[in-house]
Amino acid sequence: MLFGRILSVLTPLTMIPSIVYCLMFTPKEATMGDLYRIIYFHIPCAWVATLAFFISFVFSIAYLAKRKPVYDSIAHRSSEAGLVFCVLATITGSIFATYTWGSPWNWDPRETSIVFLLMIYIAYLLLRWLIEDRDKKAAISAGYSIIAFLATPFLVFVMPRITSSLHPEQVGGLGLTRPMLYGVFGMLAGFTFLYLWILSLSQRFDMEEI
């Protein structure tokens, strides 16, 4: 409860100044101009999606070890939040790709990876939806979440490195200046608090139901 209240203050306190700073006070990028500003949303969305899937993985392990419904609720709600941020990362990435690479979809390894992640967690939610019994649902979906997360490091870290990519970190780096980096870190913090706030709210609803 207290955690939720702290986050409800911390989230706007971090996000609003970060958005204003990123959109109005950071310099233009040398080649892309203002277009690059989308990375202030794209990078945090991708980061929060990965964090959310990791939290879901950790709480799935915790559920199988301790069998506490609260752990299952956190794992479930974290996957849902992760899925939303994953969709946002895909949309912002597609907008960026349209203007820089000429097409919203290029089958770049990172684009492919994010689609695989979306499919994995849609399947996870589908699995939960298909099972009626609460305990069975929690145990089976925890097992699925763990096995599904095993694919995540491969998709996020390995696949983009074993195949050629259009992404900036493989073609000369992002080239961000110090003020731009401050903006990225501010947004990362804001989005992380936003995710934790969403998680605490949705999890509280679950607990009231139980």
Add this chain to the structure above:
Amino acid sequence: MPQTIPGKNGEKLRSFRALLAKEIRVAFRGRHLVGVGFGLAIVLSATLGFSLAGTKVGERVIASLLWIIVMFSSSDTLSRSFAKEEDEGTADQLRLRVPMPSVFLAKTLANAFFVLLIACVVFPLLCFWLGVRLSALPLVGLLVLIGCPALSFAQGFVGYLMSRGRALSAAYPVIVMPVILPLLVCLVLATSQALAEGTFSINLVVVIISESLAALVAGLVLVPYIEEE
């Protein structure tokens, strides 16, 4: 350090061997493996061979076709193997007599053997119909030998989970596909590299082996926890 009870491990090994033999025997006696597994593999290969006759097919396309046919022809065998025990009511007896990880391992290994058999049918047919370079065959054959067990290991635990939730078998392909997709992509990339005359990246083979072994070990570790439910 945990103490091992004399004779207990030998007993486990014996029951594991008996289970493995039973799985293989039942699969050959039943009509499912021969009728659906091999049948589907031959029909799909023939259809694709006929459709693509006379056209120049790239290595990537041949590799994709090979693994997609193998995956679809074999995906049903594993989920059926677990679900059959639940439907026939033999699963509880199995749980009483044999540790569940042994059951899981026996079923997954038996499935790896069936996938390999299906690949042994699909692979020569596709090579013959789509005109694969003869010099590429040993490397591709080796990838088939590694890839078939890898595919089985990667989907083994999901097959087991689906059998625990009744009425889930219809959704099996939708639930298992996202989990095995990264492995499938690696298999396709490695096979297309092997089919082409250029360089071959061993990194892909390392990823295939490590990913599938991680899935198998995770399955073995998690099965007892799921059984507690």
